[in-house]
Amino acid sequence: MNRVLGTARTIRSRFADPAASLVLPLAAAAIVGVSLVYMLVRPQWGDQTWLLFLARRSLDTSHMQFGDLVEANPPLIIWLSEIPVRLSQILAISSTAALQLVMALTVACSVAWTVSLVGRGEAFAGRIFSAWFALALLVATVIRPWPHYAQREHILLLLLLPYLVLTARRIDGLKITVGEAFLAGMVGAAGILLKPHHALIIGAVELFVLMRARNVRALFRPESVAMAATAIAYAGAIFLWAPDYLRKVLPLAMHTYYAYHRVELWTMLPPVRALKLAILLLAWALVYRRLAHRTLSAVLALAALGATAGYLAQMKGHDYQYAPAMAFFDLLLGVIAIDVWLRWSPERAWLPNWRLAAAVSSLTCIVAISVSYPLQRARAAHPYVDARIEAQRALSRHIPRGSTVVVLSTSTESFFEEVLDRGWEWGSRFDCLWMIPALVDAERSAARDGATEPAALRDAAATTRSAVTADLKRWRPNPVLVDRCQDSTIAPCMGSGTMRLDLLQWLQQDPGFASAWKDYVRQGEVGPYDLWCREGETAVCREILAHSR
Incomplete structure (x- = not known):
């Protein structure tokens, strides 16, 4: 035992050397440099480019009617996506580049605001903690979620962080101005309203506030009142400016979206991930009483659990839907690690030689970016x-x-990258036919059981066929890609599970679609797609096929 203690003292003394004081500057330079690269180089986008296209169409038509655009998620994300679209028009850059710029500013504002709340009113050790926490924020909001950069869940994370940290600091006794609290509540509500499933985060945190205060009046804080007011105002905005979402889109989504990309609950938390989370939560419970920032850690733990519940509630299993939970767990681990490090390292190791630190940090940042x-x-x-x-x-x-152009499929995957890059028009109000798996499943179940298909699903099927027919007549797309979801020699269409379905056969049950489709001629195949062109306008199909052989 004495040997172990002696070794620990030796290691600690080494960290008291001047070199130990460079740990924070070096870590900051490396993480900032890598974060800048991650914000500059974007991943492959799917939903993000579809939403940018929707925002452009919304601005062009000056309204959000069912006949022009349909998005199953609430319209706030479309309204927010109008910001980078407008910015792209002002700066004469692509809408994707404008979205990257907007996201970089959002990251900067969210991290700066959150860090200012963490370090406000703190002694020197608390300010050092906030500096380390800033690096943890960059890892959790930029580096780790990079594959899901600018997804709704990523934006939710950035908008919700100030509210969470403000709530933790208020519990610890920090005085917060009413204006700042209202702003944090409004911004946090906007994040939650992007993905309402994650309201469970707010529920968990507010319950913690109530338990700590033991007074129901604690729930009527400026930030929580602002959250409720924002939600009410948003409902009113939908009623005024997007009534078709309430009358037509929401009923269609409620009756059909449940079957799209649906997975079993037990597959959503793989054993390895569940084990990691259990170990982290157990470690947090063991060290909780010794943490200097225990309230912050508790709020992050509850946010992580609420976000996990929101992820599971969606029954989809997409990795991007888990991004908020992953970030909150990362930040919880960061709080534990930082507190342990600051408790273990001597205070004189926190103050570097600033000239040396600046020189070494600059070099480190350049190397981090270059690599x-x-x-x-x-x-x-x-x-x-x-x-x-x-x-x-x-x-x-x-x-x-x-x-x-248009793709008749249950998923367009990343096709809207091409739509935006090449300046095409999209010949549909839907990004894909996400409602068809549920409708076909209901029809098959009714036929198998000798029962009558539910009236709501019959109406949804009629609405879908009528909308696709109207879009075909209105936009007259050429070419049209038809996914061979019925072909057992290729992978099933994304979002339909293992179901095999003939999309054209299903659509042609509507006489109007069958009549409009007579104007199209099948020209050949390109991978899993059948290629169709309008009769007499087949040059583009011939060009495609000539280069696909």
């Missing part, structure tokens, strides 16, 4: 690819700019 940039570029250049994405990229090179 991570080519690696990240290579990572972005080789994203997830399947047969459908390969086909989309191959044929996109031969479709002229300004064309109107």
Whole structure:
């Protein structure tokens, strides 16, 4: 035992050397440099580019009617996506570049605000903690969630962090101005309203506040009142400016979206992930009483658990939906590690030689950027690819700019990257036919059981067929890609599970669609897609096929 203690004292004394004082500057330089690269080099986008296209169409039509655009999620994300679209028009840059710029500013504001709350009113040790916590924030909000950068869940995370930290600091006795509290509540509510499933985070944190205060009046703080007011105002805004979402889109989504990308609950938390979380929570419980920032750690732990519950409630299993929970768990681990490090390291190791620190940090940042940039570029250049994405990229090179295209499928995957880059129009109000798996399953179940299909699902099927027919007549897309979801020799269509379904056969049950489809001629196949062009306008199909053989 004496030998162990002697070794520990020796190690600690070494960290008292001047070199130990460079740990924070070096870590800051490396993490900031890598974070800048991660914000500059974006990943492959799917939903993000669809939402940018929707925002552009919304601005062009000056309204959000069912006949123009349909998005199953509430319209706030479309309204927020109008910001980078407008910015792209002002700066004459692409909408994706504008979104990257907006996200960089959002990250900077969220991290700066959160760090200021953590370090406010603290002694020197608390300010050192806030500096380390800033680095943990960059790891949790930029580096780790990079594959899901600018997804709704990523934006939710950035908007919610100030509210969470403000609540923790208020519990610890920090005086917060009413204006700042209202702003944190409004911004946090905007984040939750992007993905209402994550209201469970707010529920868990507010319950913790109530338990600590033991007074129901603690729930009527400025930030919580602002959250409720923002939610009410948002409901009113939808009623005024997007009534079709309430009347048409929401009923359609409620009756069909449950079956889209649905997975079993037990598959959503793999054993290894569940074990890691259990170990982290156990470690937190063991050291909780010894933590200097125990309230902050408790709020982050509850936020992580609430976000995990929100993830499970969606029954989809997408990694990006787990991003908020992952970030909160990362920050919880960061709080524990920082507190332990500051308790263990001597205070004189916290103050570096500033001239030396500046020189070494500058060099470290340059090295971090130089090393991570080519690696990240290579990572972005080789994203997830399947047969459908390969086909989309191959044929996109031969479709002229300004064309109107559409893909009849249960998933367009990353096709809206091409739509935006090549200036195409999209010949549909839907990004994909996400409602068809539920509708086909209901029809098959009714036929198998000799029962009548529920009236709500019959109405949803009629609405879907009518909308696709109207879009075909209105936009007259050429070419049209039809996914062969019925073909057992290729992978099932994304979002439909293992179900095999003939999309054209299902749509042609509507006489109006069958009549409109007579104007189209099948020209051949490109990967998993059948290629159709309007009769007499087949040049683009011939060009695609000539280069696909």
